[in-house]
Amino acid sequence: MSSSSDNLPIADEPTRDDAGFDHDVDSLGFSSSSDQDSDWTSNDVPDRIGGYSIRELIGSGGMGNVYLAEHTRMQRIVAIKMLPIDRMKDESAVQRFYDEVRAASRLMHPNIVTAFDAGESDDGIHYLAMEYVDGVTLTRLVAMRGPLPVGEAAAIIQQAALGLLHAHRAGIIHRDVKPGNLMRASDGTIKVLDLGLARISEADLSTSRSSSKIDHEDPLKSSKGRLVGTLPFMSPEQLEDPDQADARSDIYSLGATMYFLLTASPPFVGEYLDQVYGHRHGEIPDLMQVRSDVDLHFANIFSRMMAKKPDQRYVSLDEVIDDLSAYTSQVDAPVWLAEFAQRRGSVDSPSAGSSSTFAGGSTSTAASKVFAIDFGMFYSATASASPIGGVESLESGGPKRPLFRMAIASDEDRLLYGQDAIDRRSQFPQSLLHCLPMYIGKPVVDRKVAGRACPPEVLMAMLIRQIHKNAWSGRSQPLATAITVPASYDQLHRRSILQAAKMAGLESVRLVDRSLAAVQSLWIESESAIAGESLRESSLCDIETDHDQTVLFVGVSGQASEIALIRRNGARLNQLASGGHWHQGTLPWLHRLVDLAAARFSVKHHFDPRESLRTAARLQIACEKAMNTMLLAQSALIKIETRDGLKTVSIDRDDWVDACDDLVVAMVSAVRRTCADASVQLSDVDVCVTMGAIMRIGRVRDAVTEGLSADVLRRVTDRSDVARGAAACLAAELPGRGDVAMPPRSVSGQSIGIVIEDAKGRRRILPIIPKGTSLPARTNRRLTIGKGRSSMTLSLVESSGVVGDDWHSLGRYEFGGSNAKGGDNDRPIAAQTIGFEVNVNGLLTVRTRLPGTASSTKLPPLPTPVITDESMKEWTKWIDGLR
Numbered sequence: 024m025s026s027s028s029d030n031l032p033i034a035d036e037p038t039r040d041d042a043g044f045d046h047d048v049d050s051l052g053f054s055s056s057s058d059q060d061s062d063w064t065s066n067d068v069p070d071r072i073g074g075y076s077i078r079e080l081i082g083s084g085g086m087g088n089v090y091l092a093e094h095t096r097m098q099r100i101v102a103i104k105m106l107p108i109d110r111m112k113d114e115s116a117v118q119r120f121y122d123e124v125r126a127a128s129r130l131m132h133p134n135i136v137t138a139f140d141a142g143e144s145d146d147g148i149h150y151l152a153m154e155y156v157d158g159v160t161l162t163r164l165v166a167m168r169g170p171l172p173v174g175e176a177a178a179i180i181q182q183a184a185l186g187l188l189h190a191h192r193a194g195i196i197h198r199d200v201k202p203g204n205l206m207r208a209s210d211g212t213i214k215v216l217d218l219g220l221a222r223i224s225e226a227d228l229s230t231s232r233s234s235s236k237i238d239h240e241d242p243l244k245s246s247k248g249r250l251v252g253t254l255p256f257m258s259p260e261q262l263e264d265p266d267q268a269d270a271r272s273d274i275y276s277l278g279a280t281m282y283f284l285l286t287a288s289p290p291f292v293g294e295y296l297d298q299v300y301g302h303r304h305g306e307i308p309d310l311m312q313v314r315s316d317v318d319l320h321f322a323n324i325f326s327r328m329m330a331k332k333p334d335q336r337y338v339s340l341d342e343v344i345d346d347l348s349a350y351t352s353q354v355d356a357p358v359w360l361a362e363f364a365q366r367r368g369s370v371d372s373p374s375a376g377s378s379s380t381f382a383g384g385s386t387s388t389a390a391s392k393v394f395a396i397d398f399g400m401f402y403s404a405t406a407s408a409s410p411i412g413g414v415e416s417l418e419s420g421g422p423k424r425p426l427f428r429m430a431i432a433s434d435e436d437r438l439l440y441g442q443d444a445i446d447r448r449s450q451f452p453q454s455l456l457h458c459l460p461m462y463i464g465k466p467v468v469d470r471k472v473a474g475r476a477c478p479p480e481v482l483m484a485m486l487i488r489q490i491h492k493n494a495w496s497g498r499s500q501p502l503a504t505a506i507t508v509p510a511s512y513d514q515l516h517r518r519s520i521l522q523a524a525k526m527a528g529l530e531s532v533r534l535v536d537r538s539l540a541a542v543q544s545l546w547i548e549s550e551s552a553i554a555g556e557s558l559r560e561s562s563l564c565d566i567e568t569d570h571d572q573t574v575l576f577v578g579v580s581g582q583a584s585e586i587a588l589i590r591r592n593g594a595r596l597n598q599l600a601s602g603g604h605w606h607q608g609t610l611p612w613l614h615r616l617v618d619l620a621a622a623r624f625s626v627k628h629h630f631d632p633r634e635s636l637r638t639a640a641r642l643q644i645a646c647e648k649a650m651n652t653m654l655l656a657q658s659a660l661i662k663i664e665t666r667d668g669l670k671t672v673s674i675d676r677d678d679w680v681d682a683c684d685d686l687v688v689a690m691v692s693a694v695r696r697t698c699a700d701a702s703v704q705l706s707d708v709d710v711c712v713t714m715g716a717i718m719r720i721g722r723v724r725d726a727v728t729e730g731l732s733a734d735v736l737r738r739v740t741d742r743s744d745v746a747r748g749a750a751a752c753l754a755a756e757l758p759g760r761g762d763v764a765m766p767p768r769s770v771s772g773q774s775i776g777i778v779i780e781d782a783k784g785r786r787r788i789l790p791i792i793p794k795g796t797s798l799p800a801r802t803n804r805r806l807t808i809g810k811g812r813s814s815m816t817l818s819l820v821e822s823s824g825v826v827g828d829d830w831h832s833l834g835r836y837e838f839g840g841s842n843a844k845g846g847d848n849d850r851p852i853a854a855q856t857i858g859f860e861v862n863v864n865g866l867l868t869v870r871t872r873l874p875g876t877a878s879s880t881k882l883p884p885l886p887t888p889v890i891t892d893e894s895m896k897e898w899t900k901w902i903d904g905l906r
Contacts, residue, residue: 069146069148071095072092072103072105072144072146072148072150073140073142073144073150074094074095074096075092075093075094075095075101075103075150075152076092076093076094076095077090077091077092077103078090078091078092078093079091081102087104087105087106087107087120088104088105088107089102089103089104090102090103090104090105091103091155092152094139094152099139100155101139101152101153101154101155102152102153102154102155102156103150103151103152103153104150104151104152104153105148105149105150105151106120106148106149106150111147111148111149117149120149120151121141121149122221123151123218123221124138124141124151126190126195126218126221127141127151127153127218128141129193129194129195130189130190130193130195130218132185132186132189132190133185133186133212133357134182134183134185134186134189134212134213134214134215135186135189135190135214135215136153136154136156136206136214136215136216137153137154138151138152138153138154139152139153139154140152154214156206156208156214156216157208157209158206158207158208158209158214159206159207160202160203160204160205160206160207160216161179161202161203161205161206161207161280161283161284162201162202162203164202164207165202165283165284165287166287169287170284170285170286170287170314171284171285172316172352173285173314173316173317173321173350173758174350174351174352175284175352176281176284176285177281177321177347177350177351177352178347178351178352178353178356179205179207179213179284180277180280180281180284180343180347181343181344181347181348181351182212182213183200183205183213183215183277183280184277184340184343184344184347185340185344186213186214186215187200187215187273187277187340188339188340188341188344188877188878190215190218190221191270191273191339191340191877192876192877192878194875195218195221196221196268196269196270196272196273197215197218197221197273197276198221198251198252198261198265198268198272198273199217199251199252199253199276200215200256200273200276200277200280201252201253201255201256201276201279201280202256202280202283202284203253204216204217205280208357210357211356211357212357251265251268252265252268252276254295254298254299255279255289255290255291255292255298256276256279256280256283256289257276257302258271258272258275258276258302258333259275259302259303259331259332260272260333262299262302262303269333270339270340270877271333271336271337271338271803272333273340274328274336274337274340274343275328275329275330275333275336277328277340277343278325278328278329279329281325281328282308282310282325282329285310285313285314285317286313286314290307290308290329291305303331304331307325307326307329307330307331309322310322310325310326311765311766312765315758315759316758316759317758318756318757318758319755319756319757319766319863320346320349320756320863321350323799323862323863324343324346324347326799327799327801328343330801333803334801334802334803334804335800335801335802335803336801336803337801337858338803338856338858338870338872338879339870339872339877339878339879340877341877341878341879342858342870342879391409391410391499391501391502392407392408392409392498392501392502393407393408393409393410393501393502393503393504393505393750393753393754393757394406394407394491394494394495394501394503394504394505394529394750395407395408395504395505395506395507395535395540395746395747395749395750395753396419396487396490396491396504396505396506396507396746396749397507397537397540397742397743397745397746397749398460398487398506398507398508398520399429399580399581399582399742400429400458400459400460400461400580400581400582400608400609400610401428401429401457401458401581401609402426402427402428402429402581402742403419403426403427403429403486403490403742404416404419404425404426404427404741404742404743404745404746405417405418405419405427405490405493405494405495405746406743406746406747406749406750407495407501407750408747408750408751408753408754409754410754410755410757410758410759411759414547414747414750414751414754415747415750416743416746416747417494417495417746418493418494419490419493419494419746420441420442420493421441421493424441424442424493425743426742426743427440427441427486427489427490427493428441428442428444428445428457429441429457429458429459429486430442430444430445430448430455430456430457431444431455431456431457431472431482431485431486432444432445432447432448432451432454432455432456433454433471433472433473433474434447434454436473438472438473438485438905440485440486440489441489441493444457445457448640448644449637449640449641449644450637452636452637452639452640453470453636454470455470455640456468456470456472456482458581458610459479459482459483459486460479460483460516460581460582460605461610462479462482463479463480463515463516463519464515464519464889465478465479465889466478466889467479468482472485473905475901477898478889478890478898479519480519480522480523480526480889480890480898481523481526481890481898481901481902483519483520483523484522484523484524484525484526484527484898484899484902485527485902485905487506487523487524487527487529488527488528488902491527491528491529501529502531502757503531503532503533503753503757504524504529504531504532504533504753505532505533505534505535505540505749505750505752505753506520506524506532506533506534506535506749507534507535507536507537507540507745507746507749508520508534508535508536508537508582509536509537509580509582509583509585509603509605509608509772510536510537510538510585510587510598510601510602510603510769510772511583511585511601511602511603511604511605511772511773511823512534512583512605512772512865513772513773513821513823513831514773514821514833514865514866514867514884514885514886515886516605517534517864517865517866518866518884518886518888519888519889520534521534521864521866522888522890522895525895525899526895526898526899526902527902528899532864533752533753533756533863533864534864534865535749535752535753536587536598536601536769536772537578537580537585537714537745538576538578538585538586538587538589538598538601539587539589539596539598539748539752539767539769540745540746540748540749540752541576541578541712541714541740541744541745541748542574542576542587542589542591542596542712542748542767543596543748543749543751543752543764543767544740544744544745544747544748544751545710545712545738545740545744545748546591546764547747547748547751547764571590571591571592572590572591572709572710573588573589573590573591573703573707573708573709573710574588574589574590574591574596574708574709574710574711574712575587575588575589575694575705575708575710575711575712575728575731576588576589576712576713576714577690577694577711577712577713577714577718577727577728578713578714578715578718578740579607579608579609579612579690579714579715579716579717579718580608580609580714580715581608581609581610582605582608583603583604583605583606583607583608584603584604584607584608584686584689584690584693585601585602585603585714586601586602586603586690586693586694586697587599587600587601587602587697588600588601588697588698588700588701588703588708589767594764594765595764595765595766595767595768596764596767596768597767597768598767598768598769598770599700599701599703599770599795600697600698600700600701600770600795601697601770601772601795602693602694602696602697602700603690603693604693604824604825606825607686607689607690607825609715609716609717611683611686612650612683612686612717613643613646613647613650615679615682615683615686616646616649616650616674616679616682617633617642617643617646618682619674619678619679619682620632620642620645620646620649620661620672620674621633621642623661623672623673623674624642624663624670624672627670627672628670628672630665632663632665638663638665641663641664642661642663645661645662645663646661649661649674650716651716653674653676653679653720654716654719654720656676657675657676657677658673658674658675658676659673659674659676660672660673661673661674676720677722680720680722680723687723687726687727689825690723690727691726691727691729694727694728700794700795701795704730705728705729705730705731706730706731706732708731708732708735709735709736710735710736710737710738711728711731711735711736711737711738712737712738712739712740713728713737713738713739713740714739714740714741714745718739719739751764752766752767755767768797768798769797769798769863769865770794770795770796770797770798771792771793771794771795771796771798771800771861771865772794772865773794773821773822773823774790774792774793774794774821774822775790775791775792775819775820775821775833775859775861775867776788776789776790776791776819776820776821776822776830777789777791777804777806777817777818777819777820778818778819778820788820788830790822791804791859792859792861792867794822796861798861798862798863798865799860799861799862799863800860800861801858801859801860801861802858802859802860803856803857803858803859804856804857804859805854805855805856805857806854806855806856806857807854808838808854813839814837814838814839815837815838815855816835816836816837816838817835817836817837817838817857818832818834818835819832819833819834819835819836819867819869819885820832820833821833833867833885833886834885834886834887835885836869836871836882836885838855838871854874855871855872855873855874856871856872856873856874856879857869857870857871857872858870858871858872858879866884867884867885868881868884869881869882869885870882
């Protein structure tokens with residue numbers, strides 16, 4: 024099938040070769056077809072039509088023939104499209120021809136073939152004179168060269184998107200976007216061709232036709248039950264009802280075209296029904312599986328373009344243009360576009376490239392290392408990895424110190440970090456800052472550092488910078504950095520960690536769920552671990568399995584209790600569900616032990632150590648040591664030095680666990696809920712992975728994992744393992760991968776919802792991105808302003824409660840009730856299309872699009888960050904000046 028305007032009966036199969044190429048010819052600007060059923064031949068064409076001298080036939084299709092011609096007065100070479108002679112008296116064909124004329128006449132853009140003239144000659148010939156493009160269609164380009172480099176393909180699609188966005192803004196939907204309808208001119212400009220199947224908005228159609236000489240039923244409305252477009256690149260909704268195609272349908276087809284440029288094949292191939300099934304129900308191809316030079320972010324751009332449901336795609340092509348900016352190669356770009364990009368700083372958006380974690384799509388950075396931090400409440404560990412293979416543990420605490428103690432202390436004008444800061448804790452507790460993640464959400468931490476009361480993000484940035492300095496000293500900057508977080512972290516916590524990383528000087532950051540990093544570490548080999556460390560006994564990389572494995576992860580870190588069910592499919596981990604909460608980490612267990620010890624001191628020694636800051640700090644230090652002792656021993660002795668001498672009490676491990684019984688019950692419940700969310704029975708788990716000191720207590724571990732089969736494989740991981748796993752996860756996302764496993768897929772740890780109101784004014788919460796949704800996730804919703812109201816409030820909520828069914832407010836957006844056109848053009852806005860997206864970092868982005876417009880506007884983030892972009896710059900400057 025060509026780009027002709029014939030609407031195919033749904034039972035017919037388009038004429039295509041085995042590779043799915045359109046049949047076209049070079050140097051046209053228009054694709055042709057083997058379907059030359061017309062009686063019109065080059066011998067029948069007059070030498071002149073109007074002011075044009077006809078030279079030769081250069082293309083043919085069901086909707087018309089295309090000729091090379093010259094405007095005799097202007098001496099300009101053009102392409103003339105004419106209706107076949109047997110259709111000149113077909114009113115429907117004539118009307119469709121002039122639909123194309125009207126669509127073409129509305130568009131003037133460098134990336135769209137320009138229409139110069141149209142009319143009917145004295146001989147009754149209907150014609151359209153258009154720009155002649157000296158170049159080749161993308162179909163032909165791929166046929167000649169094969170699959171294109173990522174940067175070149177991204178640049179081509181971005182140019183096509185610029186042209187199509189211009190059409191969408193004019194109310195025109197192309198409906199037949201495909202490689203054969205996109206041409207690369209000799210100067211590198213991409214041209215959108217053939218608007219023969221374009222659909223103009225109903226309002227514009229009615230206006231333009233009211234003055235037309237032809238008055239009959241809209242031929243586009245007769246397309247029910249017929250295909251409109253080209254099957255290998257057709258959106259699922261066009262298969263159902265082509266009249267319902269909108270801008271998102273073109274986005275789908277453009278995504279399919281990008282896949283063709285990268286693979287020389289449409290995304291779904293085979294017989295007619297195979298292709299129909301593929302578009303409707305087939306799994307979206309994973310670009311990372313077919314191209315080793317594609318990174319995760321680029322693969323996600325493609326997946327979002329080709330989402331089955333329109334509401335899960337990009338809402339507008341301007342978003343596609345922005346996201347592709349990080350990958351486009353300007354080597355073959357036309358001069359006009361290169362100059363424009365240089366002046367604007369981007370192709371079409373001031374924020375272009377900012378949404379990508381990894382710039383570029385080249386294999387030139389394949390040998391670069393990535394950095395990973397397992398970012399904990401008490402300790403952190405680090406590692407590095409390369410996309411071509413190899414994972415290495417690093418000394419995050421300094422020479423021969425694999426762990427970094429998460430603490431800062433001020434000694435007059437000198438700052439102390441890590442263990443040096445902790446050493447001052449018992450004598451100068453007021454100078455110490457630690458357990459910083461627990462302060463996220465507060466404007467400042469009450470204790471000063473270097474004379475200033477700082478937000479927790481600033482203090483975490485200082486720790487991250489010190490960790491990077493210790494572990495990465497003497498190396499070139501990492502290509503990207505992974506930071507582990509609990510899956511339960513909400514929008515506020517995730518944004519705070521990213522802000523801290525940015526102020527620390529780390530620009531390309533990926534947040535990795537700790538559960539995925541821990542499990543990933545079990546299937547990687549260590550390269551040259553610290554001090555000659557050999558392959559860990561916990562490694563599973565030597566285990567061969569011919570079936571999928573279900574993995575249960577249960578961890579209790581300083582930050583959170585963390586539960587996840589993960590499916591291992593070959594070389595990829597797929598997170599099925601997650602549970603736990605940051606309020607239920609190690610800290611509550613420590614606080615219970617402190618309370619228990621304080622009560623014992625009150626009974627035995629008649630004083631409460633918590634009454635003074637110094638003895639309270641010593642009590643906490645002693646309890647931290649006792650926790651480690653009780654991992655092996657049944658009891659621990661807690662000692663505190665006081666003015667009256669050394670005082671001690673003994674704590675039995677069972678007494679401590681009894682005091683934490685509600686925490687154990689909460690973990691058991693979280694495991695059961697996570698299994699239910701993933702539709703997995705505990706008895707079906709193949710591997711159980713645990714992490715954290717609490718999970719080494721037999722009584723706790725047995726209670727939490729009760730129900731596992733007797734032959735389940737059990738493994739224990741620690742922070743060094745998690746850091747290595749996070750490095751491996753990140754390396755797998757980058758282009759130029761060697762034998763590195765595929766990047767794991769995570770799910771949303773919280774539900775995002777909106778508050779809606781029914782006709783009776785009753786409010787309820789509508790989940791729009793439920794917990795457990797595969798990331799990245801996208802949905803578009805059309806929200807209507809209530810009757811009799813002039814504005815709309817959109818309230819966002821998140822299920823960040825401990826149990827999971829508690830909703831917390833993220834904030835709200837206010838939308839006015841009229842267009843901002845001014846004057847007599849003001850009219851009420853009845854609805855807006857809102858796009859909600861949660862990216863692979865778990866962060867929510869909201870965009871809005873007004874009715875009748877093709878562009879979307881990115882809204883400010885919610886919840887509103889504690890630190891603004893401007894204050895971040897000031898804090899970064901202050902951190903840079905510290906010694």
